[in-house]
Amino acid sequence: MIFAFVSGNPALDLAGTVTSRRGDPVDSLASPADLERWVAECDELPDRVTADSATFRAALSLREALYRLALDRVLGRPFAPSCLKVVNEAAAGPVPAVALSDAGLHMSGDLRAVLSYIARSGIAVLADPHACLKECGGAGCTRIYLDRSRGARRTWCGMEECGNRVKAAAYRARKQASSRN
Numbered sequence: 494m495i496f497a498f499v500s501g502n503p504a505l506d507l508a509g510t511v512t513s514r515r516g517d518p519v520d521s522l523a524s525p526a527d528l529e530r531w532v533a534e535c536d537e538l539p540d541r542v543t544a545d546s547a548t549f550r551a552a553l554s555l556r557e558a559l560y561r562l563a564l565d566r567v568l569g570r571p572f573a574p575s576c577l578k579v580v581n582e583a584a585a586g587p588v589p590a591v592a593l594s595d596a597g598l599h600m601s602g603d604l605r606a607v608l609s610y611i612a613r614s615g616i617a618v619l620a621d622p623h624a625c626l627k628e629c630g631g632a633g634c635t636r637i638y639l640d641r642s643r644g645a646r647r648t649w650c651g652m653e654e655c656g657n658r659v660k661a662a663a664y665r666a667r668k669q670a671s672s673r674n
Contacts, residue, residue: 497651
């Protein structure tokens with residue numbers, strides 16, 4: 494499984510590990526090992542954590558709460574209290590240690606610290622009244638992303654996944670239309 498980090502925030506990227514939520518959902522975090530790989534591949538997180546069944550369940554619970562809160566924000570609904578509780582409790586946990594070197598920032602910590610960091614990251618973006626959160630415009634894609642584009646005109650989560658599909662479909666439609674004329 495290849496993970497996509499296109500949402501502009503690790504909390505939104507975690508929420509995006511389930512695709513096509515309203516259709517035929519695909520969960521890319523099927524096991525603790527998948528979660529360990531996702532954390533290792535996320536640039537903002539420590540590269541080595543281990544997940545047991547309890548922390549894996551906590552991560553999935555956090556993911557679902559973050560998704561629901563982000564969707565609430567996109568749709569202009571009040572936040573679900575049960576989801577706020579999950580995210581706030583995760584954010585109250587330990588934080589990863591950070592160290593600066595000539596190579597840059599190095600972060601370390603266990604999975605509980607990673608989940609706390611992700612929850613805090615989610616809180617920061619969800620509480621920011623100027624953050625422009627959108628749901629992908631790609632067919633069947635339910636990923637929510639932070640739109641930082643000029644004029645907030647971004648319409649899909651990422652070019653490699655949804656953007657290429659949308660552009661290819663538009664190209665095929667134009668070709669078909671021109672061949673009929």
